[in-house]
Amino acid sequence: MTSPASGASAPVLDALDLFGDDFTRDPYPWLQSLRAEAPVHFDAGTGLWLVSRYRDVRHVLLTPDDFLPDNAQNAVTPLPFGALRVLARAGFNLPPALANNGTAGHPGLRRVVTRFFNAQRVTAAVPVIERIADELLDALPSSGNCDLFTSFAQVLPCRVLMELLGIEGVPTATLIRWSDASLELFWGRPAPQRQLELAELVGEFHRWLTETVADGQARPGSFVRALTDHRLPDGERLDVPTAVAACFFVFIAGQSTTGQLIATVLRRALTEPGMWARVASEEGLAQGWVEEVLRREPPVTTWRRVTARPVELGRVNLPQGAQLLLMLLGSGSDPEVFETPEQLCPHRGNIRRHLAFGVGRHRCPGASLARTEAAVALAAAARRLPGARPASADGPMLGLLSFRAPLRVAVSL
Numbered sequence: 245m246t247s248p249a250s251g252a253s254a255p256v257l258d259a260l261d262l263f264g265d266d267f268t269r270d271p272y273p274w275l276q277s278l279r280a281e282a283p284v285h286f287d288a289g290t291g292l293w294l295v296s297r298y299r300d301v302r303h304v305l306l307t308p309d310d311f312l313p314d315n316a317q318n319a320v321t322p323l324p325f326g327a328l329r330v331l332a333r334a335g336f337n338l339p340p341a342l343a344n345n346g347t348a349g350h351p352g353l354r355r356v357v358t359r360f361f362n363a364q365r366v367t368a369a370v371p372v373i374e375r376i377a378d379e380l381l382d383a384l385p386s387s388g389n390c391d392l393f394t395s396f397a398q399v400l401p402c403r404v405l406m407e408l409l410g411i412e413g414v415p416t417a418t419l420i421r422w423s424d425a426s427l428e429l430f431w432g433r434p435a436p437q438r439q440l441e442l443a444e445l446v447g448e449f450h451r452w453l454t455e456t457v458a459d460g461q462a463r464p465g466s467f468v469r470a471l472t473d474h475r476l477p478d479g480e481r482l483d484v485p486t487a488v489a490a491c492f493f494v495f496i497a498g499q500s501t502t503g504q505l506i507a508t509v510l511r512r513a514l515t516e517p518g519m520w521a522r523v524a525s526e527e528g529l530a531q532g533w534v535e536e537v538l539r540r541e542p543p544v545t546t547w548r549r550v551t552a553r554p555v556e557l558g559r560v561n562l563p564q565g566a567q568l569l570l571m572l573l574g575s576g577s578d579p580e581v582f583e584t585p586e587q588l589c590p591h592r593g594n595i596r597r598h599l600a601f602g603v604g605r606h607r608c609p610g611a612s613l614a615r616t617e618a619a620v621a622l623a624a625a626a627r628r629l630p631g632a633r634p635a636s637a638d639g640p641m642l643g644l645l646s647f648r649a650p651l652r653v654a655v656s657l
Contacts, residue, residue: 263433268643275574284558292569298578301570306604311549316344327443334447341489358609366612377624392653393507401502410466422449423500431644453488502614504543504649506621524626530619532590542600545573546646
């Protein structure tokens with residue numbers, strides 16, 4: 245079983261561009277060079293220290309007192325005055341809530357979120373996922389070409405999330421557009437005019453979230469109602485801006501990144517000889533395939549941390565305030581941990597040892613739901629579309645600092 249082909253010669257790290265087409269298309273030669281030559285490498289283009297070895301990435305994630313999450317959601321590309329003004333008009337404000345929260349309020353807020361994504365709820369959600377998957381597959385043409393990303397992979401997790409969390413009053417397409425705009429604005433390298441366009445969409449998203457949280461009309465049992473009822477350690481109710489920030493993170497992570505995972509899972513299964521037919525009927529294979537894609541090609545490719553004090557990491561002395569970029573994508577291909585990492589092996593012995601969802605106190609609370617959605621989506625698509633074949637060998641890729649996935653999964657039916 246194979247994975248994306250990688251170049252034979254090692255690239256020169258001084259030429260690394262994390263937003264460049266070379267890296268986006270095939271990051272593996274670059275990641276191999278980083279691990280071998282400079283496992284803690286300063287990238288002048290972004291001002292970030294790139295941490296690429298599994299053991300170092302894991303150490304950072306499990307040492308939150310030394311490596312803070314405060315910068316996790318900062319804009320990678322500085323926002324110009326015009327974009328900041330657009331956001332200010334919308335009242336945009338995201339105080340620490342989940343991924344960027346290292347305060348004493350984080351554990352309690354995280355418990356509220358994880359209750360909506362625990363094993364019992366995810367198991368109960370399987371019929372919902374299957375029903376929505378079937379509805380979307382029913383809408384596909386019976387023959388010809390179609391794109392499984394825009395018609396299936398992108399839409400399925402958004403609709404599932406809306407049902408599970410009780411999200412109402414907004415079209416699915418709008419929530420997808422807002423979420424994708426947020427990813428591009430804060431994790432991309434858009435030109436100034438594009439930043440203005442994105443800021444308008446992100447402002448709309450934030451206004452809708454604020455109105456939804458503040459109007460007090462959320463139905464009992466919904467995610468928003470759970471947040472507004474939550475009490476902080478001092479006994480006060482969770483304030484509206486923090487509740488909005490939690491919604492902002494959960495809505496994006498719960499639908500955009502899961503859609504990206506499903507897209508990659510589908511594309512890799514379609515191009516692996518014999519896999520498409522096997523996952524339609526072989527018990528447990530879809531789950532194993534999803535796990536290997538998470539290891540080798542996760543949708544969340546990197547995450548950021550900042551040093552709280554001077555520390556040594558990978559034999560490199562880092563000052564206080566050093567901005568780190570944890571190469572989750574590279575850690576899953578570390579040969580010290582995973583034998584023949586370039587191969588996708590759904591029966592790998594240590595198949596769940598990857599760091600695609602993080603580890604420690606900031607591990608992704610929606611990991612179980614994302615895994616389940618991707619496995620259900622793969623099995624359903626393979627079963628319902630047995631004759632599907634890739635319509636093109638390549639396609640556009642999402643290439644943000646922390647997110648990478650196919651933007652099209654073109655198939656012939």
